[in-house]
Amino acid sequence: MKKGLRNILVCTTMILLITGCGKETIIEFLKGSEGKNYKEFITVDVYDEFANYQGMQSGWFAKVVKDKFNMELNVIAKNVTGGGETVFQTRSATGNLGDLIVFSTANGRLNDLVNSGLILDCTDLIKEKDVMKKYGNAVAKTNELVDADGIYAFPNSISSGSATEASEELDPTFGPYIRWDYYKKLGYPLMENLDDFLDVLEDMQNLARKEETCDDIYAISCFRAWDLNMMNNAKQFVCMYGYDELGFALSKADGSDYQNIIDKDSLYIEALRFLNEANQRGLVDPDSILQSYDTWLDKYRKGKVLYSPWAWVGQSMFNTEENKADGKGFQMAAVKDMQIVSFGCWPEGDSAQVIAIGANTKDPQRLADFIDWLYSPEGMELNGQANGAAGLEGLTWEIGKDKKPILTEFGRKALPNNQVEVPEEYGGGYWNNGVSALNFRTINLKEIDPNTGVGYNYLCWESTKEKNKTALDLDWKEQMEADTAMEYLEKNNMILIAPGANYSTPAEDSNITTVRERCKSIVIEASWKMIFASSNDFNKLLKELQDTAKALGYDDVYQVDLKNAKDQAAAREKAAKKY
Numbered sequence: 001m002k003k004g005l006r007n008i009l010v011c012t013t014m015i016l017l018i019t020g021c022g023k024e025t026i027i028e029f030l031k032g033s034e035g036k037n038y039k040e041f042i043t044v045d046v047y048d049e050f051a052n053y054q055g056m057q058s059g060w061f062a063k064v065v066k067d068k069f070n071m072e073l074n075v076i077a078k079n080v081t082g083g084g085e086t087v088f089q090t091r092s093a094t095g096n097l098g099d100l101i102v103f104s105t106a107n108g109r110l111n112d113l114v115n116s117g118l119i120l121d122c123t124d125l126i127k128e129k130d131v132m133k134k135y136g137n138a139v140a141k142t143n144e145l146v147d148a149d150g151i152y153a154f155p156n157s158i159s160s161g162s163a164t165e166a167s168e169e170l171d172p173t174f175g176p177y178i179r180w181d182y183y184k185k186l187g188y189p190l191m192e193n194l195d196d197f198l199d200v201l202e203d204m205q206n207l208a209r210k211e212e213t214c215d216d217i218y219a220i221s222c223f224r225a226w227d228l229n230m231m232n233n234a235k236q237f238v239c240m241y242g243y244d245e246l247g248f249a250l251s252k253a254d255g256s257d258y259q260n261i262i263d264k265d266s267l268y269i270e271a272l273r274f275l276n277e278a279n280q281r282g283l284v285d286p287d288s289i290l291q292s293y294d295t296w297l298d299k300y301r302k303g304k305v306l307y308s309p310w311a312w313v314g315q316s317m318f319n320t321e322e323n324k325a326d327g328k329g330f331q332m333a334a335v336k337d338m339q340i341v342s343f344g345c346w347p348e349g350d351s352a353q354v355i356a357i358g359a360n361t362k363d364p365q366r367l368a369d370f371i372d373w374l375y376s377p378e379g380m381e382l383n384g385q386a387n388g389a390a391g392l393e394g395l396t397w398e399i400g401k402d403k404k405p406i407l408t409e410f411g412r413k414a415l416p417n418n419q420v421e422v423p424e425e426y427g428g429g430y431w432n433n434g435v436s437a438l439n440f441r442t443i444n445l446k447e448i449d450p451n452t453g454v455g456y457n458y459l460c461w462e463s464t465k466e467k468n469k470t471a472l473d474l475d476w477k478e479q480m481e482a483d484t485a486m487e488y489l490e491k492n493n494m495i496l497i498a499p500g501a502n503y504s505t506p507a508e509d510s511n512i513t514t515v516r517e518r519c520k521s522i523v524i525e526a527s528w529k530m531i532f533a534s535s536n537d538f539n540k541l542l543k544e545l546q547d548t549a550k551a552l553g554y555d556d557v558y559q560v561d562l563k564n565a566k567d568q569a570a571a572r573e574k575a576a577k578k579y
Contacts (some may be wrong), residue, residue, distance in 0.1 A: 038070035038366060047091060047098030050353065050439040051077035052225070052293050059434020060392060063427035064382055069370055073100075075437045079225045079293070085517065092118060099361040100370075102440050105153070105352055108507025110145045113356070114152050120357040121150035125368035131375040135443075138349035141502050145351060153356040154371060155349025155502070159444035163499040163575040166342045169446055169460050171311035171332060171485040172495060174239035175340050179306045179314075180331040180476055182207050188479055191335045194237065194274050200333075202281050204306050212303075220278055221285035221305045223296040224528075229520055230261055230268060231527035233288075236309035237271035240338045242496040246505070246568060247561030248519070248554070253341045253498035255569030260558055262523065262546050269542065275531045276538050289528055301419075311485075312388075316417045319472070327471035332485040340489060344500035344572075345444055347579040352504045355440055375442045377451050383436045388445050390458040391415065395426050397458065405452040406463040415458065501575035505564045512560055515553040522549050 057065065057073040065073060076098060078087040091097045097118050103109065113119045126132055132139060132151075135158050142155040159167065166172075176197060182204040183189075191197045201219035208217045222233040229247055243250040243259065250259040250267060261268040278284050285305070287295070299305050300317035308314030314330030323329050355374070357367045373379045385391040396411030407415065414420040414431035422431050445457040458464050482488035489495035508516075526545035530538055 038363075040070070040363075041066075042071045042363060042366070043074055044071050044099045044361075044367065044370075045074050045076060045358075046100040046102065046438065047076045047088075047358075048100075048102040048438060048440070049078055049088075049104055050102060051075050051437050052079055052439060053077060053437040054080035057437050058427075059429040060395075060422050060427035060431070061382060061385075061434050061436045063434075064392075065370075068373065069366055071366065071370075073437070077437075092116070096360045097358055099358045100367060101356045101358055102438060103354065103356075105145060105354055105504040107505055107513065108145075110142075110153055110354065110356075110504070111147055111507065114146050114148055114150075117359055119152050120359045120361065120364055121148075121152055122357050122364065122368050123151045125357075125365050126151055126372065129368070129372040131372045135349070135375060138347075138502075141348040142351040142354060145504055153351075153354035154375070154442075155346070155351045156353040156355075157346050157441050157444050158349040158375075159345035159347055159447065159500070161345030161347070161444065161446060161500075163344045163347060163501065163572075163579040164497060165345050166486060166495070166497050167345045167444055167446070167500065168342060168486060169455070169457055169484075171315070172340045172342050172489065173310055173312075174236055174342075175311065175332045175485070176240065176335055176338070177308040177311055177314045177330045178333050179204060179208070179303075179318075179329070180333070180472060181328045182306065183333060184327075184475060184479075191333065193335065193337050194270075197333075197335050198274065198278060198281070198283075201278070201283055201307060205283055208306060217304050217306065218285040219283040219306045220275070220288075221291075221296055221299055222275075222288035223291055223293050224289065224524075225293045227524045230523050231272070231531075233309060234271040234275055234527060234531070235268060237274060238267045239341045240335065241267055242339045242341050243267055244341050244498070246565045247516070248523070248558050249561040249565045251565040251568065253496040255566075255572065258562055258565050260562075262542075262549060262554070264542060264546075272527055272530045273538065276533065276535065279531055280535055284531065289532070312416075320418060321412050321470075324468075324470040324472040327475060329472045331472065331476045332488075334480070334488070334492075334494070339494055339496045342495050342497045344497050344575075345446070345579075346500035346502065347575075348502040350500070351502045353440070355442075374438075374440075377449050380443055380447075380456050381449065381451070383438060384441060384443075384445065384456055385416070386436045386439060387441045388416065388459065389456045392426060393451070395423070399452070400463065403453075404463060405454065405458070405461055407458060407461075407467070411458075412467065499572040499576040500579075501568065501571040503568045503571040505568075508560055512557055516557045518552050519549050519554045519557060522552070 054075055054077040057075060062072060065071060138155055138158045139151060142153055143151055146152055185207060186203055189200055191200055205217060205219045209215055226232040229245055235245060238250060242253050248261050250261060259266045275284060297317055300314055303318060308330050319329040355371060357364055361367055374383055381389050390397040396415060397405050397407050400406040417432045417435060420431045422428055422434060427434055446455050449456050454461055477483060480488050526541055530541045533541055
């Protein structure tokens, strides 16, 4: 019914145009930017739930977008504004969420946005494009989430790999990444469990402060911007033991176990206890509760934090060519009882995160062209640089004499996210400030780039591996007896792969959503208080959290999440058999 109403409105608009305009004007209107005729410079509002930057895209990626599409990207990021769902609700209420929309489809959101008329059916705009020729099956699978016929959204991380094959190549996303140089100086102490890990972090902090003659180096630093169902930084320790979140449920990667996050013996509460003990020892950055994501990243860049919950933070910010040559940098250490969760490849794409075109955009054909480009080899090289691709050919990389890709001198200094000046002809500014702010990976980095004949991840190029025989790399390999972290984990049965399944949580009852939002706030605020509480007050605060949440109806929400977690596990099992 709603789709029919939209069609009537479109037809009415066309009639009005016909009566008030000449034939040529009508044709131009209908075509938009057909044939890549981008005469008018436009600003594109991008509502992006995964972006960590708000404002106009700047630097080298902005120049690429302007040169190719004669447009600029204005990123609206709820992670930065701190408004959370309020940003979404406010913009949705106006009838114009954005020109481009990058969002989570959880809770039936994709279907809701389509039914609300906020997302464009771009079937006619995209049907002949390369993205449909190459990835049409994955796109079609994502759009099965919508009741109406059409192409409304495009999935994340499309891969040709098996669902049971880890999507990471070198390092797992999660894990105990620490300043390996200080760990070495301590004599590579054995760590059987998190208690041992905490002792090592304390010794590392003491050593680092002594050597650097400063007292503002901390083993652990946190930030609030990514808190969703719980304190995100605390949840990372859960991921070291094979679990990840789905709402208020913790789900083990192999579907063998589920936990309620507020149960006193859940891994999440154990993670809070770990951080509480760390704080008692003076190991947690006191700025954590107030600092921004950017401030947090800058502390890694300056060598002020010794533990990184993700490979791409510590390594991207601190592991410069110079530091690695000196034996300094972040590497994964081994906590013997860990079994890190890893996500398998998504042959059908990850429909939980999608990109779509807003229904009221001024030039839908141009944005369809842009989306098509994002899924192209060049789009992956450039937009995908934020996730590990090589960036601009001719600036950061080139084809060597052996016909294989190699980083340029500039690339070795700038990648992945370093403050290196970019020549004006490429956009000027600093490299790190020009990296794409979309934070949306269209296809898996392991896929073969037809422009190079090898994968998009430059760290996996043979030329890069040859250059990476630094003091840091060689020492880690000798100590761990492996070439990569993934190899080490696989050899020692310390990784657990969740098969890549095209799954998104269905729409839930509005009452459940209301209770969920209230409980989220309570869980997050209590979690932060528990970390910075005295050891005697921890259990008291936990009891208050449990009582308050349950009084609001938390248990009803958890049952929904538990069912979704089991459905996700079933989808993973099906994907494992199919792919």
